[in-house]
Every structure is written in C-alpha cells, then in structure tokens.
Amino acid sequence: MNDRDFMISVGGISLAFLIYWFAGHPYFVTERLVMFLTIMIFSGTLMFYIRKARRGEDIFLRDIPGLKAIEEAVGRSTEMGKPVLYVPGIMDMDQVETVAGVIVLGHVSKMTARYETTLNVPVSRAIVMKAAQEACKESYLMEGRPDMFHDDMVHYLTDEQFAFAAGVNGIMVREKPAACLYMGKFYAESLILAETGNSIGAIQIAGTASQAQIPFFVTACDYTLIGEEFFAASAYLSQRPELIGGVKGQDMIKVIVIATILGGVLLRLLNDIGLINFNILQFLKVT
Amino acid sequence: MLWKRHIPILIVAVIGSLTLFGWFIDEPNIKAFVNDDATQWFDILASFAIFLGGFNLLKMQLQKVLRKKQGWQYSLFAIGGFILAIIAGFFYKGNPDVAWGTHVTADGTLFKWIFMYIFAPLGATMFALLAFFVASASYRAFRIRNFEATLLLVSGIIIMIGRVPLGSSISSWFILYLLVLIGGIAINSVFKNKQYTAIFVSVGIIIVTSAGSSMGWPLDQPGIFYLPHLQEWIYMNPNVAGTRSIMMGIGLGIFATSIRYILGIEKSYIGE
Numbered sequence: 001m002n003d004r005d006f007m008i009s010v011g012g013i014s015l016a017f018l019i020y021w022f023a024g025h026p027y028f029v030t031e032r033l034v035m036f037l038t039i040m041i042f043s044g045t046l047m048f049y050i051r052k053a054r055r056g057e058d059i060f061l062r063d064i065p066g067l068k069a070i071e072e073a074v075g076r077s078t079e080m081g082k083p084v085l086y087v088p089g090i091m092d093m094d095q096v097e098t099v100a101g102v103i104v105l106g107h108v109s110k111m112t113a114r115y116e117t118t119l120n121v122p123v124s125r126a127i128v129m130k131a132a133q134e135a136c137k138e139s140y141l142m143e144g145r146p147d148m149f150h151d152d153m154v155h156y157l158t159d160e161q162f163a164f165a166a167g168v169n170g171i172m173v174r175e176k177p178a179a180c181l182y183m184g185k186f187y188a189e190s191l192i193l194a195e196t197g198n199s200i201g202a203i204q205i206a207g208t209a210s211q212a213q214i215p216f217f218v219t220a221c222d223y224t225l226i227g228e229e230f231f232a233a234s235a236y237l238s239q240r241p242e243l244i245g246g247v248k249g250q251d252m253i254k255v256i257v258i259a260t261i262l263g264g265v266l267l268r269l270l271n272d273i274g275l276i277n278f279n280i281l282q283f284l285k286v287t
Numbered sequence: 288m289l290w291k292r293h294i295p296i297l298i299v300a301v302i303g304s305l306t307l308f309g310w311f312i313d314e315p316n317i318k319a320f321v322n323d324d325a326t327q328w329f330d331i332l333a334s335f336a337i338f339l340g341g342f343n344l345l346k347m348q349l350q351k352v353l354r355k356k357q358g359w360q361y362s363l364f365a366i367g368g369f370i371l372a373i374i375a376g377f378f379y380k381g382n383p384d385v386a387w388g389t390h391v392t393a394d395g396t397l398f399k400w401i402f403m404y405i406f407a408p409l410g411a412t413m414f415a416l417l418a419f420f421v422a423s424a425s426y427r428a429f430r431i432r433n434f435e436a437t438l439l440l441v442s443g444i445i446i447m448i449g450r451v452p453l454g455s456s457i458s459s460w461f462i463l464y465l466l467v468l469i470g471g472i473a474i475n476s477v478f479k480n481k482q483y484t485a486i487f488v489s490v491g492i493i494i495v496t497s498a499g500s501s502m503g504w505p506l507d508q509p510g511i512f513y514l515p516h517l518q519e520w521i522y523m524n525p526n527v528a529g530t531r532s533i534m535m536g537i538g539l540g541i542f543a544t545s546i547r548y549i550l551g552i553e554k555s556y557i558g559e
Contacts, residue, residue, distance in 0.1 A: 029313050036311050043546050050552060094329050096541045099548075103555040126340030127333055135555070155347050156340035160406075162413035174358045188417060195420040209537040211530065219428040227533050231540030234555060242552050250543045257535060 006051065010044065035286045045256070046249035053245025061244050066205050066223035067236045073179035073203045074111040082178035083118035084108070085171065087193065089184020089208070090124045090164055093131055097209050100231055101184030102128065104207065106135040107237035108181060113143035121154040122171060124164040129156045165189035169196045182206040182221070183230065186213045194220030207233060296551045303549035345369060375401055442521055449518025459512035460499050466512075467491030 020028075053059050077084045086108055088101035105121065112119040119136065123129045132154040140149035157167040169192065172180065180197035182190070183206070190206075190213040197204045198220050206217035207225030217224045225233060228250065235243035267280040302325070309321035348362040348369075374397075375381070380390040381397030390396040429440045448454040471488040475481070498504075507513040511520075547553035 027313050029311050032311050042542060046543055046546055092333060096544050100544060106555055126336035129340055129343060152347060156343040162410045166413050191420045191424060192417060195424055211533060219424040228536035228540035231544050246543055246547055250539050253539055
C-alpha cells in the first residue's frame with residue numbers, strides 16, 4: 001500500500017465513523033468516546049512511523065545497555081563453557097509480558113545457536129512451553145543449526161509460583177549457568193531467583209513490566225530493562241525497520257501524552273479560577 | 288504457508304480487534320465474548336495443555352534418573368510426588384464419606400492432607416526465604432557508592448522510621464540537629480578546615496535551639512522535618528511521580544506491542 005492509498009484508507013475510515021456517529025451511533029458506548037479516539041490517534045501515530053521506517057528513513061534508536069549486554073552474556077557463557085538460563089516469567093501466554101519474553105527468547109536462542117552454547121529454559125506454563133519450544137526451534141533452524149536443537153531445552157517445571165522458584169533455584173545451584181536472563185512477568189519469586197543467580201556469580205539481565213518487581217531486579221541483576229525498554233527489545237535485537245518505527249511511534253505518543261498532561265493542567269487551572277467553563281477531568285473520565 | 292502463516296495472523300487480527308473494540312460496543316453477544324467466552328476458551332486450552340507439561344516434567348525427571356545425571360536423587364522426589372498427587376487426586380480419597388470431586392477441598396482426605404502438611408509448608412518455606420534475600424539485596428542497594436545510592440539510603444531510612452511508632456516519637460528538633468551535623472560533614476569535606484566546621488555546627492545548633500525555644504516548637508513542628516510527614520511527602524510525591532512515569536511507559540509498551548500483533552507487524556509468534 002503506497003502513501004496515497006494509505007491516506008485514502010485512513011480518510012475513508014474517518015468518514016465512515018463520522019457518518020456512523022451522526023447517524024445516531026447505534027451500539028456505541030458514548031461515554032467511552034474519548035478512549036476510542038485516543039486509541040485511534042495512538043494507533044495512527046504508530047502506523048505513521050512504522051510506514052516511515054519501512055520507506056527506509058533513518059530512525060535513531062538509543063543504545064539500551066541491558067540489550068547490548070545480552071550478547072556479551074551469551075559470549076561469556078560460551079567462553080566459560082556453561083549454559084545460559086532463560087526464564088520467561090511465571091505467567092501464561094495471555095500476558096503481553098510473557099509474549100514479549102518469548103519473543104526475546106527467540107533472539108537469545110539465535111545467539112546460543114550461533115555460539116553453540118547450551119540453553120536451558122524452565123517454564124511454569126504448558127502453553128508457554130510449546131510457544132517457547134517453537135520460538136527456539138525456528139531460531140536454531142534460521143541459524144542453520146537444527147542439529148543443536150532439542151525439545152528438552154525448554155522444559156516444564158510446575159504452575160505453582162514458589163515450587164517453580166525452588167525448581168529454578170535448584171537448576172542454578174546444580175548447573176551454575178554463567179548467564180541468567182529473566183524476561184517476562186514476575187511476582188515475589190523475582191528476588192529469590194535474582195539473588196540465587198547473584199550468589200552463583202552469573203551475569204544477570206532482567207526485563208519486566210511488573211512494576212513491583214523492578215526494584216528487586218535493579219538491586220540484584222547487572223542490567224534491568226524497565227517497562228517500555230523490555231517491549232522495545234524485539235525491535236532492538238531484530239533491527240527490523242517496522243519494529244524500530246514502532247518504537248519511534250511510541251516515543252511520539254509519549255510526547256502527545258506529555259502535551260496532554262500540560263494542557264490538562266492549564267485547562268484545569270483556568271477552570272478553577274473561573275476563566276473557562278470546561279472541566280477537563282469530567283471530559284477525560286472513562287466509565 | 289496458509290496454515291502456518293496466514294491463518295494464525297488472521298486469527299490474531301480478528302480476535303485482537305474484537306477484544307479491543309468490543310469494549311466500545313454495547314452488544315450483549317460481543318460483551319459476553321470479550322468478558323467471558325474468550326477467557327474461558329483460554330482456560331480450556333490451558334487445561335488441556337497441562338497434560339503436555341505434566342508429561343514433559345515426567346519425561347525430564349525419568350531421563351535424569353535413568354542417565355544418573357547430576358542431582359538425579361532429587362528427581363526421585365519429583366517423580367514420587369507426581370505419582371502420589373495423581374493417586375490422591377484420581378484413585379484414593381483416604382476418606383470414603385467424601386464424594387469424588389469435593390475430596391480435593393474436603394478435610395480428612397489424602398489430597399487435602401498433602402496440600403495442608405506438605406505443599407503449603409514447602410511454599411511457605413520458599414516464601415520465608417524472601418526475608419533473607421531482601422536483607423542481602425537491601426545491603427547491596429543501600430551501600431553508599433555514589434550520590435544516587437546515598438539518596439536511596441536516606442529516603443529508605445526516613446520511610447522506614449517514619450512508618451513505625453518510633454518515628455512519631457522523634458521530634459523535628461532532633462532531625463534539625465542531625466541536618467546541622469550532616470551540613471558540618473559537608474562543610475568539612477569541602478573546606479577541610481576544622482574551624483569552619485566548628486563554627487558552622489555551633490551556629491547551626493544555636494539557631495535551631497533559639498528558634499525552637501522562642502517559637503515553642505512542639506514535637507511535630509516544623510512539620511517539614513517531622514518524620515511521619517516527611518515520609519508521607521516522599522512516598523506521595525517523588526515516589527508516585529517516578530512510579531507513574533514507569534507505569535505510562537509500560538502502558539505504552541503494552542499498547543504498541545498489542546497493536547503490532549493486531550496489525551500483523553510483529554510475527555515472532557509464528558517464528559518470523
């Protein structure tokens with residue numbers, strides 16, 4: 001789809017929505033209009049930058065130390081002749097963080113295939129096990145090392161949080177991996193895992209969007225991907241233009257959000273001192 | 288190509304769009320799908336997938352025992368626990384008065400006994416280990432290495448003391464004296480002159496004492512130096528500001544990732 005067709009499609013969808021709106025908008029939850037428009041604007045911004053990147057425009061992506069360190073960690077494991085341990089969180093595939101964790105696993109397994117390093121991926125959900133096995137299999141195939149892949153490199157332990165933590169700790173203490181990567185959704189077991197990894201002297205890199213666990217990972221790991229950095233990992237590691245474009249789009253959305261916050265504060269102030277009769281908080285409220 | 292590429296992408300796009308836009312549509316069937324059916328489908332899939340996980344676990348542990356790999360003895364416990372749980376769940380209730388199905392929660396059954404006296408204590412033991420890990424991690428985090436670590440240490444101490452009854456017994460005066468002493472340390476490290484330090488500390492103590500005496504400061508005045516107020520301010524302002532910014536980043540990351548999936552831009556899940 002070229003730019004002209006893209007703009008025509010966007011214009012067509014907007015026109016269709018306007019017609020639908022003025023025709024009485026049946027079935028639409030009117031109270032959620034602001035949220036709907038926000039999603040549309042954000043999606044449009046993302047798509048705009050993705051298209052820009054696809055056209056070959058140069059997009060700067062700042063260095064993320066944690067992601068740069070992944071290759072170093074795999075290299076270190078190779079030099080020491082020890083395995084790489086990768087934990088894609090403790091939740092199921094219905095969590096975006098787990099999905100992001102499995103995506104990063106695909107990139108990490110490419111590196112382990114390239115360096116001929118042993119990869120050990122304990123998981124706590126059966127669906128995650130199958131998804132992770134597929135991701136690793138594809139990576140080993142793409143690196144031309146299908147002979148090195150075996151299903152058991154991704155193995156199921158248990159669904160139970162602390163039983164899983166005990167199982168992973170056991171693996172760490174017995175096998176002494178040189179690199180431990182934690183990428184996904186974690187709860188209280190995060191510190192148990194990271195401190196055990198620290199005690200065996202492994203280089204540790206964590207990535208999570210679980211806000212309460214970020215301080216634990218920051219304390220115990222060498223590198224931590226905080227929130228959005230974790231979601232940008234796929235773009236950074238693959239260097240695919242459309243994914244990098246998405247990260248740029250995300251940054252532009254952040255600019256929109258900051259402008260909205262500043263505008264909101266100003267409007268609220270003007271409303272409070274009685275200069276305007278428009279309550280921004282009421283307008284933005286979603287029920 | 289059709290089955291391994293196009294159909295999975297189509298399923299993700301359709302179900303993703305339906306789940307996203309279903310929230311804006313006031314139609315009972317779509318609402319029911321978004322709120323109940325979709326999650327139930329996932330639960331059903333996950334229930335069947337547990338067999339895959341169970342067999343994988345058993346296979347791995349058996350391999351370990353048969354090949355006498357390092358730590359194979361532990362695998363015997365894993366296999367034993369696996370078999371015992373299956374027996375207690377499907378073949379032996381341990382209490383004939385309890386019906387099948389309810390035996391997993393009813394008292395006096397083997398399954399409940401295993402849960403109460405083996406599983407729960409083991410889980411609690413792992414959870415309790417967290418206390419020691421928090422201590423060792425805190426030690427590393429609070430070790431004074433640079434300005435940020437010092438800031439973290441001071442904020443941590445203020446919050447910890449300000450949140451316990453001891454904190455409300457410490458007067459603002461005491462904190463002001465402490466600040467004067469800390470200022471003295473700063474002066475000494477900058478000028479390396481004992482006289483300057485002594486003058487600063489003495490003048491500071493005199494100012495605090497005379498100001499407090501003349502204005503009759505009670506325990507919690509001036510409020511800004513009263514630990515419970517100070518910790519509340521740190522907790523509700525700098526802390527919340529940082530937390531919210533991280534939350535926004537996370538939200539945007541999740542949003543962008545979801546949109547990439549729905550639009551078929553991110554296809555890593557099918558190995559591309």
